[in-house]
Amino acid sequence: MLINGKPGNSISIRDRGLLYGDGMFRTMRAVRGEILHWPLHYLKIQHDCLALGITCPEEALLRVEQDTLLAQHPDCVVKLIVTRGMGTRGYAPPANGEPTRIWDVSPLPQYPADNALRGVKVRLCDLRLAMQPRLAGIKHLNRMENVLAAAEWHDPEIVEGLLLDNEGHVVEGTRSNLFLVSQGVLVTPKLSRCGVAGVQRGRILAWALQHGVTLQIRDVGLEEVRQADELFLVNSIIGLWPVRELEQRRWLDFPLATRIRHELEGRST
Amino acid sequence: MLINGKPGNSISIRDRGLLYGDGMFRTMRAVRGEILHWPLHYLKIQHDCLALGITCPEEALLRVEQDTLLAQHPDCVVKLIVTRGMGTRGYAPPANGEPTRIWDVSPLPQYPADNALRGVKVRLCDLRLAMQPRLAGIKHLNRMENVLAAAEWHDPEIVEGLLLDNEGHVVEGTRSNLFLVSQGVLVTPKLSRCGVAGVQRGRILAWALQHGVTLQIRDVGLEEVRQADELFLVNSIIGLWPVRELEQRRWLDFPLATRIRHELEGRST
Numbered sequence: 334m335l336i337n338g339k340p341g342n343s344i345s346i347r348d349r350g351l352l353y354g355d356g357m358f359r360t361m362r363a364v365r366g367e368i369l370h371w372p373l374h375y376l377k378i379q380h381d382c383l384a385l386g387i388t389c390p391e392e393a394l395l396r397v398e399q400d401t402l403l404a405q406h407p408d409c410v411v412k413l414i415v416t417r418g419m420g421t422r423g424y425a426p427p428a429n430g431e432p433t434r435i436w437d438v439s440p441l442p443q444y445p446a447d448n449a450l451r452g453v454k455v456r457l458c459d460l461r462l463a464m465q466p467r468l469a470g471i472k473h474l475n476r477m478e479n480v481l482a483a484a485e486w487h488d489p490e491i492v493e494g495l496l497l498d499n500e501g502h503v504v505e506g507t508r509s510n511l512f513l514v515s516q517g518v519l520v521t522p523k524l525s526r527c528g529v530a531g532v533q534r535g536r537i538l539a540w541a542l543q544h545g546v547t548l549q550i551r552d553v554g555l556e557e558v559r560q561a562d563e564l565f566l567v568n569s570i571i572g573l574w575p576v577r578e579l580e581q582r583r584w585l586d587f588p589l590a591t592r593i594r595h596e597l598e599g600r601s602t
Numbered sequence: 603m604l605i606n607g608k609p610g611n612s613i614s615i616r617d618r619g620l621l622y623g624d625g626m627f628r629t630m631r632a633v634r635g636e637i638l639h640w641p642l643h644y645l646k647i648q649h650d651c652l653a654l655g656i657t658c659p660e661e662a663l664l665r666v667e668q669d670t671l672l673a674q675h676p677d678c679v680v681k682l683i684v685t686r687g688m689g690t691r692g693y694a695p696p697a698n699g700e701p702t703r704i705w706d707v708s709p710l711p712q713y714p715a716d717n718a719l720r721g722v723k724v725r726l727c728d729l730r731l732a733m734q735p736r737l738a739g740i741k742h743l744n745r746m747e748n749v750l751a752a753a754e755w756h757d758p759e760i761v762e763g764l765l766l767d768n769e770g771h772v773v774e775g776t777r778s779n780l781f782l783v784s785q786g787v788l789v790t791p792k793l794s795r796c797g798v799a800g801v802q803r804g805r806i807l808a809w810a811l812q813h814g815v816t817l818q819i820r821d822v823g824l825e826e827v828r829q830a831d832e833l834f835l836v837n838s839i840i841g842l843w844p845v846r847e848l849e850q851r852r853w854l855d856f857p858l859a860t861r862i863r864h865e866l867e868g869r870s871t
Contacts, residue, residue, distance in 0.1 A: 435615050
Protein backbone atom coordinates (compact mmCIF):
# COMPACT_ATOMS: atom_id res chain seq x y z
CA MET A 334 0.00 0.00 0.00
CA LEU A 335 1.06 3.57 -0.66
CA ILE A 336 -0.36 6.72 0.88
CA ASN A 337 0.71 9.90 -0.90
CA GLY A 338 3.70 8.09 -2.28
CA LYS A 339 4.86 6.57 0.99
CA PRO A 340 4.44 3.01 2.23
CA GLY A 341 1.63 2.85 4.77
CA ASN A 342 -1.71 1.26 5.46
CA SER A 343 -3.62 3.91 7.37
CA ILE A 344 -5.02 7.40 6.91
CA SER A 345 -5.97 10.17 9.28
CA ILE A 346 -9.40 9.96 10.89
CA ARG A 347 -9.75 13.58 9.72
CA ASP A 348 -9.45 12.68 6.07
CA ARG A 349 -12.61 13.73 4.27
CA GLY A 350 -12.68 10.40 2.49
CA LEU A 351 -13.68 8.85 5.82
CA LEU A 352 -15.65 11.78 7.22
CA TYR A 353 -17.94 12.31 4.23
CA GLY A 354 -17.02 9.75 1.56
CA ASP A 355 -15.56 12.80 -0.15
CA GLY A 356 -13.53 11.24 -2.91
CA MET A 357 -13.49 8.76 -5.78
CA PHE A 358 -11.90 5.41 -6.55
CA ARG A 359 -10.92 3.00 -9.29
CA THR A 360 -10.58 -0.77 -9.15
CA MET A 361 -8.21 -1.98 -11.86
CA ARG A 362 -6.46 -5.09 -13.05
CA ALA A 363 -2.69 -5.27 -13.23
CA VAL A 364 -1.02 -7.85 -15.47
CA ARG A 365 2.75 -8.25 -15.65
CA GLY A 366 3.34 -4.98 -13.89
CA GLU A 367 0.95 -2.89 -15.98
CA ILE A 368 -2.53 -1.63 -15.17
CA LEU A 369 -4.77 -2.69 -18.03
CA HIS A 370 -6.25 0.28 -19.91
CA TRP A 371 -4.56 2.77 -17.64
CA PRO A 372 -5.09 5.72 -20.04
CA LEU A 373 -8.85 5.11 -19.86
CA HIS A 374 -8.74 4.79 -16.09
CA TYR A 375 -6.81 8.04 -15.83
CA LEU A 376 -9.34 9.83 -18.03
CA LYS A 377 -12.04 8.60 -15.69
CA ILE A 378 -10.04 9.75 -12.64
CA GLN A 379 -9.77 13.20 -14.22
CA HIS A 380 -13.47 13.24 -15.02
CA ASP A 381 -14.57 12.20 -11.56
CA CYS A 382 -12.18 14.58 -9.76
CA LEU A 383 -13.41 17.43 -11.94
CA ALA A 384 -17.03 16.59 -11.22
CA LEU A 385 -16.35 16.58 -7.48
CA GLY A 386 -14.13 19.66 -7.52
CA ILE A 387 -11.10 17.68 -6.32
CA THR A 388 -7.68 18.61 -7.72
CA CYS A 389 -6.74 15.65 -9.90
CA PRO A 390 -3.30 14.17 -9.20
CA GLU A 391 -0.88 14.47 -12.12
CA GLU A 392 -0.67 11.39 -14.30
CA ALA A 393 3.12 11.28 -14.03
CA LEU A 394 2.86 11.12 -10.25
CA LEU A 395 0.33 8.30 -10.34
CA ARG A 396 2.55 6.46 -12.85
CA VAL A 397 5.51 6.63 -10.50
CA GLU A 398 3.40 5.37 -7.63
CA GLN A 399 1.87 2.50 -9.56
CA ASP A 400 5.31 1.45 -10.84
CA THR A 401 6.56 1.33 -7.25
CA LEU A 402 3.56 -0.75 -6.23
CA LEU A 403 3.52 -3.10 -9.21
CA ALA A 404 7.23 -3.84 -9.01
CA GLN A 405 6.31 -5.88 -5.96
CA HIS A 406 2.86 -7.04 -7.12
CA PRO A 407 2.94 -7.40 -10.90
CA ASP A 408 -0.37 -9.32 -11.14
CA CYS A 409 -3.11 -8.12 -8.84
CA VAL A 410 -6.22 -6.05 -8.37
CA VAL A 411 -5.18 -2.44 -7.84
CA LYS A 412 -7.38 0.04 -6.07
CA LEU A 413 -6.72 3.76 -6.21
CA ILE A 414 -8.66 6.10 -3.94
CA VAL A 415 -8.36 9.87 -4.31
CA THR A 416 -9.97 11.85 -1.49
CA ARG A 417 -10.30 15.59 -1.05
CA GLY A 418 -7.74 15.26 1.75
CA MET A 419 -7.75 16.63 5.25
CA GLY A 420 -10.39 19.09 6.26
CA THR A 421 -11.34 21.48 8.94
CA ARG A 422 -14.63 20.62 10.63
CA GLY A 423 -17.63 21.10 8.37
CA TYR A 424 -18.82 20.05 4.95
CA ALA A 425 -17.47 22.96 2.89
CA PRO A 426 -14.35 21.91 1.00
CA PRO A 427 -11.20 23.69 2.22
CA ALA A 428 -9.89 26.33 -0.17
CA ASN A 429 -6.43 24.83 -0.63
CA GLY A 430 -6.99 21.16 0.02
CA GLU A 431 -4.35 18.61 -0.86
CA PRO A 432 -5.93 15.40 -2.14
CA THR A 433 -4.96 12.10 -0.54
CA ARG A 434 -3.78 9.33 -2.89
CA ILE A 435 -4.29 5.81 -1.57
CA TRP A 436 -3.09 2.72 -3.44
CA ASP A 437 -3.95 -0.80 -2.34
CA VAL A 438 -3.50 -4.20 -3.93
CA SER A 439 -5.27 -7.52 -3.51
CA PRO A 440 -4.92 -10.90 -5.22
CA LEU A 441 -6.64 -11.40 -8.56
CA PRO A 442 -9.89 -13.27 -7.83
CA GLN A 443 -10.21 -16.75 -9.28
CA TYR A 444 -13.61 -16.81 -10.94
CA PRO A 445 -14.98 -20.01 -12.50
CA ALA A 446 -14.27 -20.04 -16.24
CA ASP A 447 -17.95 -20.88 -16.78
CA ASN A 448 -18.92 -17.38 -15.62
CA ALA A 449 -17.61 -15.99 -18.90
CA LEU A 450 -18.38 -19.03 -21.06
CA ARG A 451 -21.82 -20.17 -19.92
CA GLY A 452 -23.06 -17.13 -18.06
CA VAL A 453 -24.06 -16.34 -14.50
CA LYS A 454 -27.17 -16.24 -12.38
CA VAL A 455 -28.35 -12.80 -11.30
CA ARG A 456 -31.24 -11.43 -9.28
CA LEU A 457 -33.18 -8.20 -8.98
CA CYS A 458 -32.38 -6.10 -5.91
CA ASP A 459 -35.17 -4.67 -3.80
CA LEU A 460 -33.25 -1.47 -3.12
CA ARG A 461 -34.00 1.27 -5.65
CA LEU A 462 -31.24 3.70 -6.56
CA ALA A 463 -31.87 7.31 -5.67
CA MET A 464 -31.56 9.76 -8.53
CA GLN A 465 -28.85 12.39 -8.08
CA PRO A 466 -27.79 13.85 -11.43
CA ARG A 467 -24.90 15.72 -9.80
CA LEU A 468 -23.28 12.41 -8.80
CA ALA A 469 -24.50 10.17 -11.62
CA GLY A 470 -21.79 8.28 -13.44
CA ILE A 471 -19.11 9.14 -10.86
CA LYS A 472 -17.37 6.39 -8.91
CA HIS A 473 -17.41 8.37 -5.67
CA LEU A 474 -16.96 6.92 -2.19
CA ASN A 475 -20.63 7.23 -1.20
CA ARG A 476 -21.46 3.60 -1.84
CA MET A 477 -23.97 2.84 0.93
CA GLU A 478 -26.59 1.91 -1.66
CA ASN A 479 -24.29 -0.71 -3.16
CA VAL A 480 -23.58 -2.08 0.33
CA LEU A 481 -27.27 -2.37 1.20
CA ALA A 482 -28.05 -3.96 -2.17
CA ALA A 483 -25.19 -6.47 -1.90
CA ALA A 484 -26.43 -7.39 1.59
CA GLU A 485 -29.76 -8.54 0.18
CA TRP A 486 -28.69 -12.05 -0.80
CA HIS A 487 -26.37 -14.78 0.45
CA ASP A 488 -26.82 -17.52 -2.16
CA PRO A 489 -23.32 -17.97 -3.64
CA GLU A 490 -24.90 -19.19 -6.90
CA ILE A 491 -26.11 -15.65 -7.49
CA VAL A 492 -23.15 -13.56 -8.56
CA GLU A 493 -24.75 -10.17 -9.07
CA GLY A 494 -27.88 -8.15 -8.34
CA LEU A 495 -29.49 -5.78 -10.81
CA LEU A 496 -30.44 -2.34 -9.56
CA LEU A 497 -33.44 -0.31 -10.63
CA ASP A 498 -33.88 3.38 -9.91
CA ASN A 499 -36.77 5.01 -8.07
CA GLU A 500 -38.69 5.28 -11.34
CA GLY A 501 -38.24 1.63 -12.25
CA HIS A 502 -35.51 1.93 -14.89
CA VAL A 503 -32.91 -0.82 -14.84
CA VAL A 504 -29.56 0.90 -14.27
CA GLU A 505 -26.66 -1.48 -13.52
CA GLY A 506 -25.43 -4.29 -11.29
CA THR A 507 -24.15 -3.63 -7.76
CA ARG A 508 -20.55 -3.79 -9.09
CA SER A 509 -20.96 -3.94 -12.86
CA ASN A 510 -22.51 -2.22 -15.84
CA LEU A 511 -25.29 -3.89 -17.78
CA PHE A 512 -25.77 -4.40 -21.52
CA LEU A 513 -28.70 -5.89 -23.41
CA VAL A 514 -29.06 -7.16 -26.91
CA SER A 515 -32.60 -6.19 -27.73
CA GLN A 516 -34.09 -6.87 -31.16
CA GLY A 517 -30.59 -7.02 -32.61
CA VAL A 518 -29.48 -3.72 -31.07
CA LEU A 519 -26.83 -3.31 -28.37
CA VAL A 520 -28.39 -1.32 -25.52
CA THR A 521 -27.00 -0.01 -22.25
CA PRO A 522 -28.82 2.11 -19.67
CA LYS A 523 -28.06 5.79 -19.70
CA LEU A 524 -26.48 6.91 -16.44
CA SER A 525 -27.55 10.52 -16.22
CA ARG A 526 -29.50 10.18 -12.95
CA CYS A 527 -27.63 7.44 -11.09
CA GLY A 528 -25.19 4.59 -11.61
CA VAL A 529 -21.48 4.40 -12.29
CA ALA A 530 -20.12 4.77 -15.83
CA GLY A 531 -17.28 2.26 -15.79
CA VAL A 532 -14.22 2.02 -18.00
CA GLN A 533 -15.17 -1.41 -19.35
CA ARG A 534 -18.56 -0.02 -20.38
CA GLY A 535 -16.75 2.81 -22.15
CA ARG A 536 -14.55 0.34 -24.03
CA ILE A 537 -17.61 -1.51 -25.30
CA LEU A 538 -19.28 1.70 -26.41
CA ALA A 539 -16.12 2.67 -28.30
CA TRP A 540 -15.85 -0.75 -29.88
CA ALA A 541 -19.48 -0.72 -31.01
CA LEU A 542 -19.12 2.72 -32.58
CA GLN A 543 -15.95 1.69 -34.40
CA HIS A 544 -17.50 -1.49 -35.75
CA GLY A 545 -20.84 -0.16 -36.86
CA VAL A 546 -22.77 -2.15 -34.26
CA THR A 547 -26.06 -0.37 -33.68
CA LEU A 548 -25.92 1.03 -30.17
CA GLN A 549 -28.46 2.75 -27.95
CA ILE A 550 -27.76 4.47 -24.63
CA ARG A 551 -31.17 5.10 -23.13
CA ASP A 552 -33.67 4.26 -20.43
CA VAL A 553 -34.29 0.55 -20.10
CA GLY A 554 -37.34 -0.97 -18.47
CA LEU A 555 -37.52 -4.23 -16.56
CA GLU A 556 -39.74 -5.90 -19.14
CA GLU A 557 -37.19 -5.20 -21.84
CA VAL A 558 -34.50 -6.82 -19.70
CA ARG A 559 -36.66 -9.89 -19.24
CA GLN A 560 -37.31 -10.09 -22.98
CA ALA A 561 -33.74 -9.35 -24.09
CA ASP A 562 -32.04 -11.65 -26.61
CA GLU A 563 -28.84 -11.40 -24.56
CA LEU A 564 -27.86 -9.77 -21.30
CA PHE A 565 -24.34 -9.24 -20.00
CA LEU A 566 -22.41 -7.62 -17.18
CA VAL A 567 -19.04 -5.92 -17.41
CA ASN A 568 -16.40 -4.42 -15.18
CA SER A 569 -12.63 -4.09 -15.17
CA ILE A 570 -12.07 -7.12 -12.95
CA ILE A 571 -14.60 -9.66 -14.23
CA GLY A 572 -14.31 -8.59 -17.85
CA LEU A 573 -17.61 -9.68 -19.38
CA TRP A 574 -20.06 -12.21 -18.02
CA PRO A 575 -23.24 -13.10 -19.89
CA VAL A 576 -26.38 -13.58 -17.83
CA ARG A 577 -27.65 -17.15 -17.90
CA GLU A 578 -30.52 -16.82 -15.45
CA LEU A 579 -32.70 -14.03 -14.07
CA GLU A 580 -35.91 -14.89 -12.23
CA GLN A 581 -37.79 -17.38 -14.47
CA ARG A 582 -35.88 -16.51 -17.60
CA ARG A 583 -32.96 -18.60 -18.97
CA TRP A 584 -30.50 -17.74 -21.73
CA LEU A 585 -28.38 -20.37 -23.50
CA ASP A 586 -26.66 -18.51 -26.31
CA PHE A 587 -24.85 -15.19 -26.21
CA PRO A 588 -23.44 -14.65 -29.70
CA LEU A 589 -22.89 -10.88 -29.49
CA ALA A 590 -21.69 -11.00 -25.87
CA THR A 591 -19.19 -13.71 -26.79
CA ARG A 592 -17.96 -11.72 -29.78
CA ILE A 593 -17.52 -8.60 -27.65
CA ARG A 594 -15.75 -10.57 -24.93
CA HIS A 595 -13.22 -11.90 -27.44
CA GLU A 596 -12.71 -8.42 -28.89
CA LEU A 597 -12.17 -6.86 -25.46
CA GLU A 598 -9.76 -9.51 -24.30
CA GLY A 599 -7.67 -9.13 -27.43
CA ARG A 600 -7.42 -5.35 -27.35
CA SER A 601 -5.02 -3.16 -25.49
CA THR A 602 -7.30 -0.09 -25.46
CA MET B 603 -8.62 10.79 19.62
CA LEU B 604 -9.50 7.18 20.37
CA ILE B 605 -9.80 4.30 17.91
CA ASN B 606 -11.48 1.23 19.38
CA GLY B 607 -10.57 2.42 22.83
CA LYS B 608 -6.90 3.11 22.11
CA PRO B 609 -5.24 6.48 21.54
CA GLY B 610 -4.63 7.00 17.83
CA ASN B 611 -5.40 9.26 14.94
CA SER B 612 -5.55 6.95 11.94
CA ILE B 613 -7.54 4.02 10.60
CA SER B 614 -6.83 1.28 8.11
CA ILE B 615 -7.29 2.13 4.44
CA ARG B 616 -9.32 -1.09 4.32
CA ASP B 617 -11.90 0.20 6.78
CA ARG B 618 -15.29 0.22 5.09
CA GLY B 619 -15.92 3.67 6.51
CA LEU B 620 -13.38 4.96 4.01
CA LEU B 621 -14.01 2.47 1.21
CA TYR B 622 -17.77 2.93 0.99
CA GLY B 623 -18.80 5.51 3.58
CA ASP B 624 -20.19 2.45 5.35
CA GLY B 625 -20.96 3.82 8.79
CA MET B 626 -22.64 6.56 10.79
CA PHE B 627 -21.58 9.48 12.97
CA ARG B 628 -22.67 11.90 15.66
CA THR B 629 -21.42 15.41 16.35
CA MET B 630 -22.07 16.34 19.98
CA ARG B 631 -21.31 19.04 22.48
CA ALA B 632 -19.42 18.29 25.67
CA VAL B 633 -19.71 20.64 28.64
CA ARG B 634 -17.74 20.11 31.86
CA GLY B 635 -16.84 16.58 30.89
CA GLU B 636 -20.34 15.46 29.87
CA ILE B 637 -21.83 15.02 26.42
CA LEU B 638 -25.07 16.98 26.38
CA HIS B 639 -28.11 14.78 25.84
CA TRP B 640 -26.01 11.64 25.60
CA PRO B 641 -29.00 9.28 26.13
CA LEU B 642 -30.68 10.79 23.06
CA HIS B 643 -27.48 10.56 21.05
CA TYR B 644 -27.07 6.92 22.04
CA LEU B 645 -30.65 6.15 21.00
CA LYS B 646 -29.86 7.68 17.62
CA ILE B 647 -26.63 5.67 17.35
CA GLN B 648 -28.64 2.52 18.02
CA HIS B 649 -31.26 3.51 15.47
CA ASP B 650 -28.76 4.31 12.73
CA CYS B 651 -26.66 1.19 13.34
CA LEU B 652 -29.79 -0.94 13.20
CA ALA B 653 -30.91 0.69 9.96
CA LEU B 654 -27.51 0.03 8.38
CA GLY B 655 -27.15 -3.49 9.80
CA ILE B 656 -24.09 -2.52 11.84
CA THR B 657 -23.65 -4.07 15.29
CA CYS B 658 -24.17 -1.18 17.68
CA PRO B 659 -21.41 -0.73 20.27
CA GLU B 660 -22.58 -1.23 23.86
CA GLU B 661 -23.44 1.95 25.68
CA ALA B 662 -21.19 1.07 28.63
CA LEU B 663 -18.23 0.78 26.27
CA LEU B 664 -18.93 4.14 24.66
CA ARG B 665 -19.34 5.67 28.12
CA VAL B 666 -15.90 4.45 29.17
CA GLU B 667 -14.36 5.80 26.00
CA GLN B 668 -16.01 9.20 26.26
CA ASP B 669 -14.97 9.50 29.90
CA THR B 670 -11.37 8.83 28.89
CA LEU B 671 -11.61 11.43 26.15
CA LEU B 672 -13.43 14.09 28.13
CA ALA B 673 -11.12 13.82 31.11
CA GLN B 674 -8.62 15.62 28.90
CA HIS B 675 -11.08 17.75 26.94
CA PRO B 676 -14.02 18.60 29.20
CA ASP B 677 -15.46 21.30 26.89
CA CYS B 678 -15.37 20.53 23.20
CA VAL B 679 -17.15 19.27 20.14
CA VAL B 680 -17.08 15.48 20.20
CA LYS B 681 -17.44 13.41 17.08
CA LEU B 682 -18.14 9.70 17.18
CA ILE B 683 -17.92 7.64 14.01
CA VAL B 684 -19.02 4.00 13.95
CA THR B 685 -18.09 2.15 10.78
CA ARG B 686 -18.86 -1.43 9.76
CA GLY B 687 -15.16 -2.13 10.28
CA MET B 688 -12.66 -3.90 8.08
CA GLY B 689 -13.88 -5.74 5.06
CA THR B 690 -12.79 -8.14 2.43
CA ARG B 691 -12.94 -6.73 -1.07
CA GLY B 692 -16.49 -6.13 -2.28
CA TYR B 693 -19.62 -4.35 -1.17
CA ALA B 694 -21.31 -7.21 0.70
CA PRO B 695 -20.92 -6.73 4.46
CA PRO B 696 -18.74 -9.40 6.08
CA ALA B 697 -20.64 -11.93 8.16
CA ASN B 698 -18.82 -11.30 11.43
CA GLY B 699 -17.67 -7.74 11.10
CA GLU B 700 -16.31 -5.84 14.08
CA PRO B 701 -17.39 -2.19 13.95
CA THR B 702 -14.75 0.50 14.26
CA ARG B 703 -15.32 3.18 16.94
CA ILE B 704 -13.63 6.49 16.26
CA TRP B 705 -13.72 9.40 18.70
CA ASP B 706 -12.39 12.84 17.85
CA VAL B 707 -12.58 16.20 19.56
CA SER B 708 -12.33 19.78 18.34
CA PRO B 709 -12.67 23.16 20.06
CA LEU B 710 -16.18 24.52 20.62
CA PRO B 711 -16.82 27.02 17.83
CA GLN B 712 -17.27 30.65 18.85
CA TYR B 713 -20.38 31.78 17.03
CA PRO B 714 -21.57 35.39 17.24
CA ALA B 715 -24.22 35.76 19.96
CA ASP B 716 -26.37 37.55 17.39
CA ASN B 717 -26.83 34.30 15.49
CA ALA B 718 -29.14 33.08 18.23
CA LEU B 719 -30.54 36.48 19.23
CA ARG B 720 -31.14 38.28 15.95
CA GLY B 721 -31.06 35.43 13.49
CA VAL B 722 -28.91 34.44 10.54
CA LYS B 723 -28.88 34.86 6.80
CA VAL B 724 -29.49 31.71 4.76
CA ARG B 725 -29.72 30.86 1.08
CA LEU B 726 -31.31 28.20 -1.10
CA CYS B 727 -28.94 25.59 -2.48
CA ASP B 728 -29.07 24.62 -6.14
CA LEU B 729 -28.32 20.99 -5.39
CA ARG B 730 -31.45 18.90 -4.92
CA LEU B 731 -31.36 16.00 -2.49
CA ALA B 732 -31.89 12.57 -3.99
CA MET B 733 -34.66 10.53 -2.44
CA GLN B 734 -33.54 7.27 -0.86
CA PRO B 735 -36.06 6.06 1.71
CA ARG B 736 -33.68 3.31 2.88
CA LEU B 737 -31.18 5.94 4.07
CA ALA B 738 -33.54 8.78 4.97
CA GLY B 739 -33.09 10.15 8.48
CA ILE B 740 -29.82 8.30 9.07
CA LYS B 741 -26.62 10.24 9.73
CA HIS B 742 -24.52 7.90 7.59
CA LEU B 743 -21.09 8.69 6.17
CA ASN B 744 -22.32 9.21 2.59
CA ARG B 745 -22.34 13.00 2.77
CA MET B 746 -21.23 13.97 -0.74
CA GLU B 747 -24.48 15.87 -1.28
CA ASN B 748 -23.81 18.00 1.80
CA VAL B 749 -20.28 18.67 0.58
CA LEU B 750 -21.44 19.76 -2.87
CA ALA B 751 -24.17 21.93 -1.38
CA ALA B 752 -21.81 23.58 1.12
CA ALA B 753 -19.39 24.31 -1.75
CA GLU B 754 -22.01 26.43 -3.49
CA TRP B 755 -21.35 29.65 -1.59
CA HIS B 756 -18.41 31.52 -0.06
CA ASP B 757 -20.07 34.60 1.41
CA PRO B 758 -19.30 34.38 5.16
CA GLU B 759 -22.49 36.38 5.89
CA ILE B 760 -24.49 33.36 4.79
CA VAL B 761 -24.32 30.75 7.51
CA GLU B 762 -26.45 27.99 6.05
CA GLY B 763 -28.01 26.72 2.83
CA LEU B 764 -31.46 25.20 2.62
CA LEU B 765 -31.82 21.97 0.67
CA LEU B 766 -34.80 20.94 -1.42
CA ASP B 767 -35.36 17.42 -2.68
CA ASN B 768 -35.83 16.32 -6.29
CA GLU B 769 -39.55 16.99 -6.03
CA GLY B 770 -39.13 20.51 -4.65
CA HIS B 771 -39.90 19.89 -0.99
CA VAL B 772 -37.79 21.86 1.48
CA VAL B 773 -36.01 19.27 3.65
CA GLU B 774 -33.27 20.74 5.87
CA GLY B 775 -30.08 22.81 5.97
CA THR B 776 -26.73 21.37 4.92
CA ARG B 777 -25.87 20.82 8.62
CA SER B 778 -29.10 21.56 10.46
CA ASN B 779 -32.76 20.72 10.67
CA LEU B 780 -35.38 23.27 9.75
CA PHE B 781 -38.52 24.39 11.56
CA LEU B 782 -41.23 26.82 10.46
CA VAL B 783 -43.94 28.60 12.31
CA SER B 784 -46.71 28.66 9.77
CA GLN B 785 -50.10 30.16 10.62
CA GLY B 786 -49.40 29.60 14.29
CA VAL B 787 -48.41 25.96 13.88
CA LEU B 788 -44.92 24.54 14.45
CA VAL B 789 -43.94 22.63 11.31
CA THR B 790 -40.88 20.60 10.38
CA PRO B 791 -40.29 18.69 7.15
CA LYS B 792 -40.85 14.95 7.28
CA LEU B 793 -37.67 13.06 6.58
CA SER B 794 -38.97 9.82 5.09
CA ARG B 795 -37.25 10.20 1.71
CA CYS B 796 -34.07 12.10 2.52
CA GLY B 797 -32.48 14.29 5.17
CA VAL B 798 -31.02 13.61 8.59
CA ALA B 799 -33.28 13.41 11.67
CA GLY B 800 -31.10 15.07 14.28
CA VAL B 801 -31.21 14.85 18.05
CA GLN B 802 -31.92 18.56 18.50
CA ARG B 803 -34.92 18.23 16.16
CA GLY B 804 -36.11 15.29 18.26
CA ARG B 805 -35.84 17.35 21.44
CA ILE B 806 -38.03 20.06 19.94
CA LEU B 807 -40.62 17.56 18.78
CA ALA B 808 -40.73 16.09 22.30
CA TRP B 809 -41.01 19.53 23.87
CA ALA B 810 -43.83 20.57 21.55
CA LEU B 811 -45.79 17.38 22.27
CA GLN B 812 -45.33 17.81 26.01
CA HIS B 813 -46.43 21.43 25.97
CA GLY B 814 -49.43 21.14 23.71
CA VAL B 815 -47.84 23.18 20.93
CA THR B 816 -49.56 22.25 17.70
CA LEU B 817 -47.01 20.40 15.63
CA GLN B 818 -46.98 19.09 12.08
CA ILE B 819 -44.35 16.82 10.52
CA ARG B 820 -45.10 16.86 6.83
CA ASP B 821 -44.01 17.94 3.36
CA VAL B 822 -43.13 21.61 3.17
CA GLY B 823 -43.03 23.61 -0.05
CA LEU B 824 -40.75 26.53 -0.83
CA GLU B 825 -43.59 29.02 -0.94
CA GLU B 826 -44.61 28.08 2.58
CA VAL B 827 -41.04 28.67 3.75
CA ARG B 828 -41.03 32.10 2.14
CA GLN B 829 -44.36 32.95 3.77
CA ALA B 830 -43.55 31.50 7.20
CA ASP B 831 -44.12 33.60 10.33
CA GLU B 832 -40.83 32.29 11.72
CA LEU B 833 -38.10 30.05 10.45
CA PHE B 834 -35.32 28.48 12.50
CA LEU B 835 -32.42 26.05 12.24
CA VAL B 836 -31.26 23.60 14.88
CA ASN B 837 -28.45 21.18 15.54
CA SER B 838 -26.54 19.91 18.55
CA ILE B 839 -23.68 22.38 18.15
CA ILE B 840 -25.40 25.62 17.15
CA GLY B 841 -28.44 25.02 19.34
CA LEU B 842 -31.15 27.10 17.66
CA TRP B 843 -30.71 29.96 15.23
CA PRO B 844 -33.67 31.88 13.85
CA VAL B 845 -33.54 32.85 10.18
CA ARG B 846 -33.34 36.60 9.67
CA GLU B 847 -32.96 36.67 5.91
CA LEU B 848 -33.72 34.36 2.97
CA GLU B 849 -33.69 35.75 -0.54
CA GLN B 850 -35.86 38.90 -0.49
CA ARG B 851 -37.62 37.98 2.75
CA ARG B 852 -36.67 39.45 6.15
CA TRP B 853 -37.81 38.38 9.61
CA LEU B 854 -37.45 40.60 12.70
CA ASP B 855 -39.31 38.76 15.45
CA PHE B 856 -39.11 35.13 16.40
CA PRO B 857 -41.33 34.73 19.46
CA LEU B 858 -41.81 30.95 19.31
CA ALA B 859 -38.23 30.28 18.21
CA THR B 860 -36.97 32.37 21.13
CA ARG B 861 -39.25 30.56 23.56
CA ILE B 862 -38.10 27.17 22.30
CA ARG B 863 -34.45 28.24 22.45
CA HIS B 864 -34.82 29.21 26.09
CA GLU B 865 -36.60 25.96 26.85
CA LEU B 866 -33.93 23.84 25.15
CA GLU B 867 -31.05 25.63 26.81
CA GLY B 868 -32.60 25.15 30.22
CA ARG B 869 -33.34 21.46 29.90
CA SER B 870 -31.13 18.49 30.48
CA THR B 871 -33.08 16.14 28.18
